[in-house]
Amino acid sequence: MKVLGMISGTSHDGIDAAVVDFTLRGDVLHGHVTSASSTGYDPPLRARILAALPPAATTLAEVCELDTLVGQAFADVAEKAVTSGIGAAGRVDAVCSHGQTVFHWVDPSGTSALGTLQIGQPAWIAERLGVPVVADVRIRDIAAGGQGAPLVSYLDTLLLGGLPGRPAALNLGGISNMTVPGAAGGPLAWDIGPANALVDATVLDTGAHPAGYDADGAIAARGRVDEGLLADLLTEPYYRLPAPKSTGKELFHHGYVAAALARHGKDVGPADLIATLTALTAQTVADAVRAAGVDTLVVSGGGCANPTMMRLIADRLPGVRLTTSAELGAPPDLKEAIAFALIGWQTLHGLPATLPSATGARAARVLGAITPGREPLRLPEPVTAAPAALRLTVAEGVA
Structure with missing residues (x-):
């Protein structure tokens, strides 16, 4: 069929x-x-x-x-x-x-x-x-x-079932989500938080790129992470909720970034803001992967085409093998x-x-x-x- x-x-x-x-x-x-x-x-x-x-x-x-x-x-x-x-x-x-x-x-x-x-x-x-x-x-x-x-x-579990160790599938779309087939009690999956949602919203709001997204991660690559703003963003209560859980742009929209900047009380230029939001994705993903005890991460979604995002995730996960879903026959x-x-x-x-x-x-x-x-x-x-x-x-x- x-x-x-x-x-x-x-x-x-x-x-x-x-x-x-x-x-x-x-x-x-x-x-x-x-x-x-x-x-x-x-x-x-x-x-x-x-x-x-x-x-x-x-x-x-x-x-x-x-x-x-x-x-x-x-x-x-x-x-x-x-x-x-x-x-x-x-x-x-x-x-x-x-x-x-x-x-x-x-x-x-x-x-x-x-x-x-x-x-x-x-x-x-x-x-x-x-x-x-x-x-x-x-x-x-x-x-x-x-x-x-x-x-x-469901697809993730069928695809990853034959992999050794404790693999997980990570999708980097507007929202990041992860599936851990070998979790205790059965396969576990949840939305981690924003992947490209806040980055794209900020690119659109600031006019940082005519495509409306950070093409090739170039903007984040030339920006500098504002550690104070990142720390504030990481206090979001959603990240501490137990799985399974789901979220979307109802929470993570352009107004969310504006509210965080207002709390931060300092001007952050577009490149630095996009770098900080990219680091937010990397940090929340890495925290979830470590907590799940994952040793192989199979990545898909638009974030795969952002080398800055992928590098920041890899830097935070030493000892975890990163690959893409293309290895399993599914182009990312x-x-x-x-x-x-x-x-x-x-x-x-x-x-x-x-x-x-x-x-x-x-x-x-x-x-x-x-x-x-x-x-x-x-x-x-x-x-x-x-x-x-x-x-x-x-x-x-x-x-």
């Missing part, structure tokens, strides 16, 4: 897509990535998404319009993905769309998620491609008492799209794609709601036993 996985993450910069051809052999699921892309939002649409995000106020009219516009943008990317892939033959069997998170509702204590909202109406994708679309995948886990995040933990910038293709495959085969010990839910749940394609909805025969492992390969020519 060929499934197109799609996601726009907390950086709100564009849509990642990956077509994965899945075959189950025994208890091992094999996935061959035949097409992949990363497509930026049109600047006016990205500006509207950013303007609607917390702590800003918005209207139901704006939410409705963005739901449509983001859904149409996803449909455009989906159409290109299935017509440009290696052996794609212009068709996939299904799509799993994460959409664009605009709010993740966590209770004031930070210990439980109460709701979540992803926009990008899946009917636009179903209409364009004519195949079923699995979407709205987080809320079922939350309804079962879970955090609804990080859902990539595509891993989340592959994860949602996997979630779609699981859902369509009647299988849960959550781990209760990772999200905090009462039990594993089959995720998402299905929008039918043009034909009557016909699901494949249910699979009675979940895969024990996932083996990924990538077609030649797919970045």
Whole structure:
């Protein structure tokens, strides 16, 4: 079964897509990535998404319009993905769309998620491609008492299961999250804190780079860490909450940085501020890795392309082997799209794609709601036993 996985993450910069051809052999699921892309939002649409995000106020009219516009943008990317892939033959069997998170509702204590909202109406994708679309995948886990995040933990556990020692998967997106498959009591996963979220917000606010992010970590590399500001940022209570836990731009947004600067009482130039926020990511990640007793860290996400961030993490973790998810067949910038293709495959085969010990839910749940394609909805025969492992390969020519 060929499934197109799609996601726009907390950086709100564009849509990642990956077509994965899945075959189950025994208890091992094999996935061959035949097409992949990363497509930026049109600047006016990205500006509207950013303007609607917390702590800003918005209207139901704006939410409705963005739901449509983001859904149409996803449909455009989906159409290109299935017509440009290696052996794609212009068709996939299904799509799993994460959409664009605009709010993740966590209770004031930070210990439980109460709701979540992803926009990008899946009917636009179903209409364009004519195949079923699995979407709205987080809320079922939350309804079962879970955090609804990080859902990539299911993929991480299948991929890392054969590694020796105590490995962990680290994703450096807008928010950093980590999965420790070998934790006592079962796989453990949680959102650590901001990875690129505060850095990107500061680059945008200060105009430090026209791309809206710290390209190649160059700004942080020439800046100097303000140790006093860093110490203040590290007092954030979220970091001391027990896992599983989740967070997002509802907490870590541009106003968060402004409040920290006001407390700090000193001017901090853009380069020094970006260097300090990059060090914040490195320090919170290193603290989490040490606390979990991890000896191998498999990194993915946009932060992999920031050599300054990666160097600062490595400097704080002597004795821990750092590698990327490419070693396991998942290109770092595509891993989340592959994860949602996997979630779609699981859902369509009647299988849960959550781990209760990772999200905090009462039990594993089959995720998402299905929008039918043009034909009557016909699901494949249910699979009675979940895969024990996932083996990924990538077609030649797919970045």
